[in-house]
Amino acid sequence: MATSRVVLLLRGVNVGGVVVRSTDLRALLADAGLGEVRTVLASGNAIVDADDATAAARTAEAALEAGYGRRIRVLGLELEALARIVASYPFAEDDAHTPYVVLGLDVGVLERLATTETPEDLALVGDALCWSNPTGTTIDSPFGRALTRVGKDSTMTRNLRTLRRIVAAG
Template structure:
């Protein structure tokens, strides 16, 4: 059985008092039986291979639940992740619809594990001020370009940060995603 490579995007670590060292995070993934484990930056990005031959254990939803449970048990916080296959992540990065090098702007991708939530967020962002925020829906993501001077005070940032979306979404800068692919 060939290994399938995934990226786990953890939400809410190394912020708000939830401190997890990259070495401890990688160790946890190895104890779950994953190989080629690599953490990228200290914000909850783990690339790994799943080599199991058990069809149920290879299912992305099962892997997601297994990882979230292990994170809760090991680190004692309400863990949520978005799990993305490496080929899907490559496609997301390639499809970024805005000028990622635009001076003064941040290129982001908001990942979601619930397409209905992403559709809701896209609808809520339909009347953004394009001078500060622009969004575009993608496959299991929302592409987001944010003016650097506005940052977390932007309208879309405030919408996406609401507590009701925390269990199904997480945001990454396009540069971080490229590091995950390297």
């Protein structure tokens, strides 16, 4: 299998959970054998060279657990797959809405979330659930509450602008 650029997204770090500094994350992933590690922003995002995105995520999870003493879930995606998700975001962007992409860590969770009864704009696009949310209401919105109830530990949410920066850094 050919080596490719793989995006590693950490769940629940630097937002009320454990603090994982970019410098520490780069060192930890490099020491775990992942090639050419680059971090993007300070919210648990890294790009590495790897043969397999899922295996890279498992390697990162094991290294993080050894380094921080707790499980930190990691999603691995090939950079091209993330670029396709970003390019396929179906909603108009404006200052009144925050563009989010919800990614599933467990099988079937996005499909369950996509069928929740909420008034927000939701669209299942490949392996992602795109969400256009009125700015400032993320946690209290009907879908935000459904996300906590249905997908609390089995999803991760990233702002579309963050994902664009990750793709650009790749």
